[in-house]
Amino acid sequence: MRILIADDDSVTRRFLKRLLERNFGATVGEVADGMYVLDTLQRAEYDLLLLDLRMPVRDGISTLKALRRTSSVGSLNVIVMTASRDERLVMDAVKLGITDYILKPFEPESLTRRFERIFLAYGYPLPFHEPQATEGPADLPPPAPMPPPPIEDDPIAEFSLRPVTAAGDLGLVGPLPADSPTLRLLDVLPQMVWVTGPDGRPEYLNPRAQAFLDGDATAAAGWGWLHLLHPDDVQEVRRLWTMAVRTGQAQKAEYRLQTRPRHYRWCEAEWVPLTGEHGTVLKWVGVWIDIDDRKRLQMVAQRDDRTLWRQRDAVMATDPAGRVTFWNEAATRLLGWSAEEMIGRSVLERFPDAARTIMAERLRGVMGGQEWVGRFQDFRKDGSRVSTEARLVALPRAGQARAGVLWVSGESGSRGHQAPVQPPAPDVPST
Structure with missing residues (x-):
């Protein structure tokens, strides 16, 4: 096939x-x-x-x-x-x-x-249903030459736990011995892993989790680990743990952990039960995922969204893949599309076919760090043109990657001041 x-x-x-x-x-x-x-x-x-x-x-x-x-x-x-x-x-x-x-x-x-x-x-052969001695598939000729897509995706690795039943209990009743094969396995995992007893009292932190807490091994002693949480998060985390212990059901939470004195980082925590053959919870196994950068960006974005929404100019933003993540009321007034219509779609979809390649090149340049400012022939939802003064900049993010593109524009002649204009680029062709 x-x-x-x-x-x-x-x-x-x-x-x-x-x-x-x-x-x-x-x-x-x-x-x-x-x-x-x-x-x-x-x-x-x-x-x-x-x-x-x-x-x-x-x-x-x-x-x-x-x-x-x-x-x-x-x-x-x-x-x-x-x-x-x-x-x-x-x-x-x-x-x-x-x-x-x-x-x-x-x-x-x-x-x-x-x-x-x-x-x-549809009658396609499935090798695992109808095993046949067939020749290996012939090599396909390469597809048509492909320039890179206009904006690169930013994949984010995910890690998740599932509840586990321990057949025969595997010696998991009571504290885990230091030389346990289970602990040796958890020691080398790249995730921050921890294990608690059936009542939720921590018994083990793997080396990555200990390093995250600045080597604080006392976090695995009884309920004293609650002192590592931000005071505003303690009550909710205690409630979720009480619910987990009472029901035996997995839980998730986001909270701030103290990684060194007076310094907190946001983590996503997930913990699942490890049960015996009769459904008795023997241990809880959990992970922490450091989401501090993402959480703080979200808070900044929420603050900026409130500011950008009130802007007189049309403001649009995209993610690294070019999908619209923000669209204010001024953009709707200028171009005709509503935020509900545009958010989640490629920003290029609002341009006619003949204009998309040019816009893809321009967006790729901006994602590469080339800010663009100038007069620009844009298109309204009804297909009509509108002359604008626009500025396109890459949204910064920690490291060298870009978080997307910020696009600010206003109809030419509608502003009380003139934006700095570079030599005009060729107009986007009409359809």
Whole structure:
């Protein structure tokens, strides 16, 4: 089975490619935007297209329309992928004859089962159901040359725990001995891990957790660890722990931990029960994830949002992938789209097809640190042009990566002052 993946998110492409190759023996090609799909399909034979509906230059609906008009590949089976819960968008895809659709984000096990049902329904061979001695898949020719997408994604690793039943109790009743194989395993994990008794009293911190607390080993002694929490968080954390001990159910919380005297960092904590054969809680196993940078950025963003919302100029912001994260009322008045219509979509979707490549180049330059200021021909929702004075800057973030793009613009001649203007760039072509 030969499958082509079209998605602007490189992390999603890698995830799907690995899952399809390992679980279904598929030969997988990939492209980063809908604009490369037709050329790639005409250069190599594929059985199925996995198509993201939200892409920066040519989105999934436009790609589907072009595909169905092309006689050589017009009957290809297509599974669309989307993070949007917009029923109209999915119905537009259904009207264009899709095989199925899948909602993001993905979970590996459920996605594998979903693919299995789809492939069986449409007669695709599944190696683990019908093992056959077949020749290895022929190499596909490389897809059409792909420039990098306009804005790079910023993948964030995730870690989660699941409740565990310990068959035979594995010697987990009572304090863990120092030479326990379980502790030796937890010692080398890259996460900050801790273990408590069934009543929630800490018994163990792995080296990474101890280092986070500046080597404070006393945190694993009885309920004294509550003194490490910010005073404002103690009551809520005590309530959640009491609930966990009473019900035996996993819990999550965000709270501030003292990592050195008078210095606190926000953590996301998750703890799950390790139970015996009869459901008795033997231990609680937990992790801390340091979310201090993210939490403080959120608080700054909330403060800035309140300020930006009241700005007279149109203010838009995107994440590193180019999806709109902020859209104020002035942007709605100037351009016609509401915040509800734009937030979560690629900022390039509001431009006509002929203008998207130019805008993608401009946004890529801004993400690379090239601030842009000047007169700019923008487009309203109704397709009409509006002459603006605009400024595009990269949003800073800790390290070298960028948090996205901030775009501020106002209609030319509507301001009481003139913004500094660079030599005007060529107008974006009209459709």
